[in-house]
Amino acid sequence: MTVDPTPLVDPRTYLHGVPYDLLAALRAAGPVAWVDEPPLLGLPGGPGFWLVLRHAEVAGVLKQPQVFSSRLGATQVRDPATPDDLAYVRRMMLNMDLPEHGRLRRPVARAFTPRAVAALEASIRANAVTLVERVLGDADEGTFDFARDLAADLPLLTLADVLGVPEPDRWLLYDWSNRVIGFQDPEYAGSAAFDPDAGTALARQALRHRPAPDADGRMPDPRTRAGMADLYAYAHLLAESRRRDPGPDVMSVLLAERGDERLSVAEFENMFWLFAVAGNETVRNGLPGAMIALLEHPAELARLRRDPALLDTAVDELLRWWTPVMVFRRTAARDTEIGGRPVRAGEKVVVSFTSANRDERVFADPDRLDLGRRPNPHLTFGHGPHFCLGAQLARCQLRALFEALLARTTDLGYAGEPVYLRSTFQRGVKRLPVRWRRAAARPSLP
Known part of the structure; x- marks a missing residue:
C-alpha cells in the first residue's frame, strides 16, 4: 500500500501533534520518500523534495556538505521567494x-566551549530557581503556564548574557523568535509581547x-531582511x-575579530539573527516538550524524582523524545x-530529525521514554560540521530548570490541554x- 506523505507539509497537521504513525510507515517503506509541495495557506507550490527518514541516512546527508549543500538553496524547506532573498540568507x-x-x-x-558554558552555569541555575520561585509564589499549590512562565523566560535570560543584550530588552528576542518560527501561525506571526516602556533606549x-x-x-515574510528590519536595526x-564597552559576550568577540575572520556587515547581521532566534527556539520548545514527556510518563517522572542524578541522561532522552527542530533542508550539489x-543535482533533500530520533534500527522501543537510555545517539542537535554550537548550553538550561522545579514540588500534572504551534519546522508549545x-521543605538556593 502506498503511503501518502502530504500531511507532513501542512502546518495544520501539527496542531494535533506529530504524525508518528505516518513517519513510521514511511520509514518502514524505505530510507527516503518523495514529498510534493502543493500551494498551501498563501504560499506558492514548490518543486517537492526527498524526505530522509532513517537515522543512518540522515546522519550521512549531514556529514557530507560537499554533496548535500547548505548554501545552494539555503536550509529552509520552502525556497526563498526571490534571488535577492536567497543571496541575503546565504x-x-x-x-x-x-x-x-x-x-x-x-x-x-x-563562546561555547565546555569551560565557557561552565562559567554560565551558576547564573543559569540561579535564574531557573528565581523563575520557579516566582511562579510558585507563597502558595502550597496552584497552576501556571509552563510554556510562557518558565520555558520562555529562561532561554531569554541566558541569551541576554551570551549576546550582551540588556536584560530589559530580552522580550524583544521573544517577539523576533515568534515572528520567524511562527510565521505559519497567525497568533505568533505578529508577536508584540515586548513593552517598549520597560526596555532600553536602544x-x-x-x-x-x-x-x-x-x-x-x-506581516512581511520574516525570512527576508525587510521582514525583520527592527532586529537588524537593534543588531547595529x-x-x-x-x-x-566590550565584554565577554559573543557580539563583543565577533566585533573584535580582525583579518580573515572579520565579519562583513551582512554576516554580522545574520549572525545576530541566528543567535537571537535559533539560539532561543530549541530550548524554549524543548523545555515544555520535556515537561509533556514527563507528564505523559508518570513512572519516569517518579523515577527522576527518586534519582535526580539521572538528569544528565534524562536531558538527552527528553530531547530525543520531543525533538524541537523537526526538519532541515539541504540541496544536492551533484547527482548522487x-x-x-x-x-x-539541484533537488531538495530534507532530513527529518523527528523520524530519525524514533528509528527502530537505532533506538529500542523508540516511542517509549527511558530516562536512563544509553547509548542515545539522537540527532536533535544535528550532525557533522553544522552540529549545534549551543548544544551544551541547551542541555545546561534543561537540567537547571527541571532540577529547580522538581526540588520544589511533590506533584505535577496537566491543568489543561497543551496548545501546539502551527508549524512544519518547529515542534512548538504555545x-x-x-x-x-509544593514540597514540604524548601531547598536552599544554589
Whole structure:
C-alpha cells in the first residue's frame, strides 16, 4: 500500500501533534520518500523534495556538505521567494558550506566551549530557581503556564548574557523568535509581547523600524531582511554599544575579530539573527516538550524524582523524545543517491530529525521514554560540521530548570490541554497549563 506523505507539509497537521504513525510507515517503506509541495495557506507550490527518514541516512546527508549543500538553496524547506532573498540568507552561517562556514564558526565557538558554558552555569541555575520561585509564589499549590512562565523566560535570560543584550530588552528576542518560527501561525506571526516602556533606549530606537502588516493584516515574510528590519536595526545599535564597552559576550568577540575572520556587515547581521532566534527556539520548545514527556510518563517522572542524578541522561532522552527542530533542508550539489534512491543535482533533500530520533534500527522501543537510555545517539542537535554550537548550553538550561522545579514540588500534572504551534519546522508549545503542589521543605538556593 502506498503511503501518502502530504500531511507532513501542512502546518495544520501539527496542531494535533506529530504524525508518528505516518513517519513510521514511511520509514518502514524505505530510507527516503518523495514529498510534493502543493500551494498551501498563501504560499506558492514548490518543486517537492526527498524526505530522509532513517537515522543512518540522515546522519550521512549531514556529514557530507560537499554533496548535500547548505548554501545552494539555503536550509529552509520552502525556497526563498526571490534571488535577492536567497543571496541575503546565504550570508548566515547556517546557510554556508566550507570553507566559509568554518571561518564564521571558529570565533563563535570560543563562546561555547565546555569551560565557557561552565562559567554560565551558576547564573543559569540561579535564574531557573528565581523563575520557579516566582511562579510558585507563597502558595502550597496552584497552576501556571509552563510554556510562557518558565520555558520562555529562561532561554531569554541566558541569551541576554551570551549576546550582551540588556536584560530589559530580552522580550524583544521573544517577539523576533515568534515572528520567524511562527510565521505559519497567525497568533505568533505578529508577536508584540515586548513593552517598549520597560526596555532600553536602544530597543525603542530599533522598534521604529518594526515592519507593519499589510492591508490583509499579514506581516512581511520574516525570512527576508525587510521582514525583520527592527532586529537588524537593534543588531547595529548593540554593535555600537559593544564597541564602546566590550565584554565577554559573543557580539563583543565577533566585533573584535580582525583579518580573515572579520565579519562583513551582512554576516554580522545574520549572525545576530541566528543567535537571537535559533539560539532561543530549541530550548524554549524543548523545555515544555520535556515537561509533556514527563507528564505523559508518570513512572519516569517518579523515577527522576527518586534519582535526580539521572538528569544528565534524562536531558538527552527528553530531547530525543520531543525533538524541537523537526526538519532541515539541504540541496544536492551533484547527482548522487540516498539509500539506493537516485537524487539529481539541484533537488531538495530534507532530513527529518523527528523520524530519525524514533528509528527502530537505532533506538529500542523508540516511542517509549527511558530516562536512563544509553547509548542515545539522537540527532536533535544535528550532525557533522553544522552540529549545534549551543548544544551544551541547551542541555545546561534543561537540567537547571527541571532540577529547580522538581526540588520544589511533590506533584505535577496537566491543568489543561497543551496548545501546539502551527508549524512544519518547529515542534512548538504555545501554552502548557500545569498544576503543582509544593514540597514540604524548601531547598536552599544554589
